[in-house]
Amino acid sequence: MIDDLPDAAWDRELNDLFLRIGHRFGRADLRRRMRDYVRALLGPVGRKNGWQLAEYAGHHTPDGLQRLLNGATWDADNVRDDLQTYPRSASRPVSFRWWRGSMRVAWLSPR
Incomplete structure (x- = not known):
């Protein structure tokens, strides 16, 4: 496993x-966000909500990860x-x- x-x-x-x-993912920033998001999902985050995933990924707010999921074209x-x-x-x-x-x-x- x-x-x-x-x-x-x-x-x-x-x-x-x-x-x-x-x-x-057409742009480099989207690729980085996708990578950060997946690593956070697989990481030891207690609750998988936007704020905690963003914090684990090193982001100040969940805005970038939310844009990836809700507004990015892929x-x-x-x-x-x-x-x-x-x-x-x-x-x-x-x-x-x-x-x-x-x-x-x-x-x-x-x-």
Whole structure:
């Protein structure tokens, strides 16, 4: 599972995912916000609300993350399609699971 990966390997795999989907976010500031948002969602944030996610990501307010979610132009279907091709090209076996409208990611340990 995710916890089985050393921090450096986890960070490398996550950066590979960001590179894979980054082109779907037209501007560099949107790509940075997307990266910050995903890292905050996966991080040890007690309550996943806008203020706490922004604080964890190092933002002064949640405005930038909220603009990413509510006003930025990006195609969620294309991002999903890019992510679905990732397990076939990943350096480790990966499993994506959809659960209640959100995606869960699990790196599977070889047996």
